Amino acid sequence: MAPSIRPILRPWGLFRAVGEGALAAGATFRRSATAALCLALAQPAAAADLIGFWDSPQPGANGFNAAPQDQAYFRALAGTGATWVRLSFSKWKGKGRDFLIGDADRYAGLVPEDLATLRRVLDDAHAAGLKVVVVPLSLPGGRWSQQNGGAYDDRIWSEAGYQDQAVRFWADLAAALRDHPAVAGYNILNEPAPEKHGGPAENGTEQALRSWQAEQSGGLRDLPGFYVRTIAAIRAADPVTPIMVDGGWFANPRSLAAWPAPLADGRVLYAFHMYEPYAATSAPNLQRDAPLRYPGAVTAYAGGERAWDRAAVAAHIGAAFDWAEAQGLPPTRIVAAEFGCMRC
Numbered sequence: 001m002a003p004s005i006r007p008i009l010r011p012w013g014l015f016r017a018v019g020e021g022a023l024a025a026g027a028t029f030r031r032s033a034t035a036a037l038c039l040a041l042a043q044p045a046a047a048a049d050l051i052g053f054w055d056s057p058q059p060g061a062n063g064f065n066a067a068p069q070d071q072a073y074f075r076a077l078a079g080t081g082a083t084w085v086r087l088s089f090s091k092w093k094g095k096g097r098d099f100l101i102g103d104a105d106r107y108a109g110l111v112p113e114d115l116a117t118l119r120r121v122l123d124d125a126h127a128a129g130l131k132v133v134v135v136p137l138s139l140p141g142g143r144w145s146q147q148n149g150g151a152y153d154d155r156i157w158s159e160a161g162y163q164d165q166a167v168r169f170w171a172d173l174a175a176a177l178r179d180h181p182a183v184a185g186y187n188i189l190n191e192p193a194p195e196k197h198g199g200p201a202e203n204g205t206e207q208a209l210r211s212w213q214a215e216q217s218g219g220l221r222d223l224p225g226f227y228v229r230t231i232a233a234i235r236a237a238d239p240v241t242p243i244m245v246d247g248g249w250f251a252n253p254r255s256l257a258a259w260p261a262p263l264a265d266g267r268v269l270y271a272f273h274m275y276e277p278y279a280a281t282s283a284p285n286l287q288r289d290a291p292l293r294y295p296g297a298v299t300a301y302a303g304g305e306r307a308w309d310r311a312a313v314a315a316h317i318g319a320a321f322d323w324a325e326a327q328g329l330p331p332t333r334i335v336a337a338e339f340g341c342m343r344c
Helices: 050-055 071-079 112-127 160-177 206-215 223-237 283-287 310-326
Strands: 005-008 015-017 027-029 060-063 084-087 131-134 183-187 243-246 268-274 298-301 304-307 334-339
Touching (some): 050 183, 060 071, 071 112, 084 112, 112 131, 112 160, 160 183, 160 223, 243 334, 268 310, 310 334
Parallel strands (some): 060 084, 084 131, 131 183, 183 243, 243 268, 268 334
Antiparallel strands (some): 015 027
16 A cells, blocks of 8 residues: 555445554444445536445545646555545645645635646546545635644634635635546545634533534634535535535534534535544653553543543444434545544
């Protein structure tokens, strides 16, 4: 497997992670299996309706390279059996400070040279037989912390003008990419966290998460509300390409489960990321005199403490699927978009 290819699995039912890759051998997750590509016929001068692609489990990877991926990267990824890649361009060097956006402090339109680079990379992915979900790490007013002096950029959740700029950015990008045959989804923003300033604890109680979400309804920190606006702008340019949305608190499945209802658009995929227990799975843990070990690591969780084992992992991930079931959504609309841990 080529460097920096990180796994994603499209979940369906229960699956078991074997070997040493995820938290522990035999950890219980949701089932994923390679499935045949299902594509709808493209309409003339319009995007193909690729929602059918997501109706079967699809294994893939995250491509978050610092430089644009090349043909060798995509061939190596396809060689693993992957059918898609969640591709971010935000680390690439562009004409301005922020690739494609130009400047996250003031969006004035897509940078043509950067767009040409992105389209060339999409061409290479298509040549390798891969579908692509395009995902920015930054939006106007929401510059990725690793490109923002390590500080979380909260402007997008506190200043209406930046949300307006973010909506315009996505309208422009959808218009530019809607006809590209590789594109199977637009992931609006990687790991949003409107709760970070003034919200409940990341793994707080279910009631605290739900109450806070209800209190934000119609405000700037209302993540589903922001998605509604953005999706409307995308749909004005591209009526059919699937749209992927991350839950709050960095795509925590419990934050997604705090949403009162799914979004109205029937071509939306709901993504979660899984690195819990982060205190035990992150790189800083390895620097402790006595690193936390799995299974058995105890961390703060849901207003108390949780000892992490396979049942705890399954329950944490299961929050997203339980929410989907309660909302009448099929499990194929839930995406395990990132998961993993540091191991040493």
